Amino acid sequence: MKSKETDRVNTWRDTIENFWYYHKVAVIVIIIGILIVGVLVTQHSSRLVTDLNISLVTAEDLLEESINFNEALPGLIKDSNKDGEANITISYMLIGQDIEKEENANQLNSLEQQLMNNGATLFIVDSLNYDRLIKKDAFCPLDTFFDVALYQDQILYRNDEAIAFSLKGSKVLREMKFINDDLYALLLFQRPGEENDPVRNIEYQNAVAVLSALLEQS
16 A cells, blocks of 8 residues: 555656656746736836826824825816826825834835836925935936926925925915925936826826925915
8 A cells, every 4th residue: 555655656756857857947937927927017006097196205194184185286187197087196105213113114115116116206205204215316306397496495405406395384285284394395207208208298297286386385
């Protein structure tokens, strides 16, 4: 009895080894293909289908009702994806000081994915997270979309380049009852060819419209 069981095990093992010997290249190619497709799907799904995605990053928790930009800025943006509605989507991330904490590390990873995959066009962050983001070469000069001479007191520079706006004193944020207006806004850089993409152009127009509204002082 034991001999028959051993023979079956050996036969099964021989079959696997024989299959691997003759088909290992094809198996490896298939596995690599699946991984590539998975990465592409993940990258695509990380970008929400919306008319404007704003990444809002703070160290202090914000109330859900205080970050409803659609209600605060009705009729301001255009319908970029032609679904019949013009909506702002907020990707809210709570990232505190201690990046050793798992929740902070996970949120930082999500933020990195947003930067890499066009996950958001407009980034609004508090001072802690501004210090983190400004180290990354991911944002376009403000003079790409704004006459920066009109906003001198609200501009932050990096290497003599206008790179971010301070939203301190924002009328809209005050009306939205933000607990803290010590926030900063940055625009994701345009990738090569995006200036010819009509959908992305409208997204940037929407971002500029929202940012212009946020810059109005109370």
